Amino acid sequence: MPALALSLFAITLYALASHQLATRPFGARPDSRTWLLPAVPAVVLHAALHLVAWRLLGGPDLHFFAAMSLVGLGMAALTTLLGPAQRIEALGIFVFPLASLVLAAYAVFGGGQPREDLGWPLKLHALLALLAYSTLAVATLIAIMLWFQERALRQRQLGAWQRILPPLTQVETLLFRSLGAAFALLSLTLLTGVVFVDDLFAQGLGHKTVLSILSWIVLALLLFGRWRWGWRGPRAAKLTLVAMALLLLAFFGSKYVYELVLQRA
Structure with missing residues (x-):
C-alpha cells in the first residue's frame, strides 16, 4: 500500500x-x-x-x-x-x-x-540497454518535434505553440547530439552483450540481437549521412523512427511475447 x-x-x-x-x-x-x-x-x-x-x-x-x-x-x-x-x-x-x-x-x-x-556484468549490460532506450526515445520525440516544426515553417503555419520551442537549428543540433549519445550507449550495450552474455543467438535471444544490431546500423547510417551528406529534416526524423521501432521490437516486443503471452521468464 x-x-x-x-x-x-x-x-x-x-x-x-x-x-x-x-x-x-x-x-x-x-x-x-x-x-x-x-x-x-x-x-x-x-x-x-x-x-x-x-x-x-x-x-x-x-x-x-x-x-x-x-x-x-x-x-x-x-x-x-x-x-x-x-x-x-x-x-x-x-x-x-x-x-x-x-x-x-x-x-x-x-x-x-x-x-x-545477476552479477555486476549483466547489471551493467541491462543498465546500458535501458539508458540507450531512454536516450533514443527522447531523440525520437525531438525528431517528431523537428518534423512538425519544419513542416509548419514550410507551410507558413506558425502557431503560438512554436514559441515554446527552441529555434529550428537548435532543435536539429539537439537531435543529433541525442542520437550520438544513443548510438554510443547502444554500441556499449551490444559490446557488453558480446562479452558478458553466453551466446547472444541462443536462449531465445537471436531475434532480439538481430533487431538491436539493425537499429544500430540505422543509427550509424544516419550519423554517417549527417556527417558526409548533411542529412537533416524529414529524412533524419524518419530514420530515427525506424531505429526506435526496431529497438522497441527487440526489447519490449520480445518481452511482451515471452512474459505476457507465453508466460515465460
Missing part, C-alpha cells in the same frame, strides 16, 4: 509538471522553471520505488512493466536534467504523462518475482 500511495503521489507530481509546461504563458522567459518544483521530486520518487522493489526482490527487476517504467523514468530524468540547459523543457508536456502511464502500469501489474543476483 505505501508503494501504491507513493506511485500516485509521483504521478500527481508528473501531471502538475506537465500542466505547468502546457499552460505556461506563451512568450514566458526561458528561465521560468517553476515546473521543476514538481518534476524533480516526481523523478526522485519514481527512482526510489524501483530501488525499494529491487531490494525486496534481491536484484534488478527487468520484467515487462518494470522495464517500461524504467525507460519512462530515464526519459523523465533526461528531460528534467537537460531541459533547462538545452531549452527542450517542452518535451516534458509529452514525457511526463508517458512516465506517469508506465509508472501506473508498473504499480498496478507489478514486476517480477524474487530472483538470484
